[in-house]
Amino acid sequence: MAIQSQLGLEVLYTRQQIAGRVAELGAQITKDLKGEKLTMVGVLKGAAPFLADLARAVEVDATFDFVATSSYGKGISTSGAVKLVKDLDEPIEGKNVLVVEDILDTGLTLSYLRKFLLQQRPKSLRIATLLDKPSRRIEKIEADYVGFSIPNLFVIGYGMDYAERYRNLPDICVMTEDHPE
Ligand code: IMP
Ligand code: MG
Secondary structure: OHHHHHHOOEEEEOHHHHHHHHHHHHHHHHHHHOOOOEEEEEEEOOOHHHHHHHHOOOOOOEEEEEEEEOOOOOOOOOOOOOOEEEOOOOOOOOOEEEEEEEEEOOOHHHHHHHHHHHOOOOOEEEEEEEEEOHHHOOOOOOOOEEEEEOOOOOEEEOOEOEOOEOOOOOOEEEOOOOOOO
16 A cells, blocks of 8 residues: 555545456356356456456456556547557467457457457457446446446556556555646
8 A cells, every 4th residue: 555645546446446357357258158168368468466366366267468558648638549559479360259358448458359350250258347437438348347437537557557667556546636646
């Protein structure tokens, strides 16, 4: 908690709350898979801590892969355009794929990724997002598993960044506009 309180950040979800919710999501995913194998596809970089925790909360035979898309850039506002900057390492044809994302915001990223991944004919494609900001949606898309649904706040920590910083904060905090550098 030391860095966060030094920075004067407001905690939205504590590490304990996150762990509790991740355990619930893991149990649900385990149940839904009915013993089948899983390929977890993390969206770099923000989803890395969530994927690491969720992977250990699912009781299935799982493999990891990662993709990266063009992101928000350095600030808070989005450019609108999405492009793939890192492709999958392994084919996903015939596999049960779970896309693991940090935040579902406008939906542009996940709509693009869903379309891209479906072209490769997986057996199933599901989406897990730690946070969902439904009020910000531009593209019509819902996740199959949502950690927490939040209002229109800019959040940092547990993988999520502001200008690439703060990803290592253990709790999810709110970034305020007047935050000092
Ligand atoms: P979308 O394409 O607008 O749905 O945006 C998804 C991506 O934007 C997420 O994967 C995050 O990387 C980033 N993003 C959206 N909201 C936030 C936030 O509040 N904090 C940090 N990153 C965010
Ligand atoms: Mg992201």
